Amino acid sequence: MPEAGAPQGKTIACAIGPGAEFADECVLERRALEEGREMLVIHHPGGGFRRFVMERSTLLPLDGAEPLVMVALDAASGIEFTVAGDRYRLPPAGEPE
Numbered sequence: 797m798p799e800a801g802a803p804q805g806k807t808i809a810c811a812i813g814p815g816a817e818f819a820d821e822c823v824l825e826r827r828a829l830e831e832g833r834e835m836l837v838i839h840h841p842g843g844g845f846r847r848f849v850m851e852r853s854t855l856l857p858l859d860g861a862e863p864l865v866m867v868a869l870d871a872a873s874g875i876e877f878t879v880a881g882d883r884y885r886l887p888p889a890g891e892p893e
Contacts, residue, residue: 803839809885812840818885838884846879 803823810822827835834850835858847858855877857864862880869875875886 803837803845805837805839806887808838808887810838810840811883812842812844814881816883818883822884824886836886840882846882 803825805823805825807820808822808824809818809820811818812822821841823839825837825839827837829835829849832852836848836850836855837845838848839845848864849856849858855864855866855875857879865878867876867878867883870888872888874888875884877884877886
């Protein structure tokens, strides 16, 4: 049973901070929005988080986040991107939670 207040979702690979290696330690929370849009909240292991909106196949940062830089986009392997030195790997669309 998760701790009270612990983020719920799929564990994903992330590398938080300069020089960090990828590890499966971030949690991806998905929230449906209107008109096929989806909010993604990526929770960091230290308690921080970043919010994004997925609109069709475009991922956009929210909350005045620094620009998102797409590193790789592949239907079979998923999405890899960076924001302010933090790196994330999202699973392919349609992969079970």
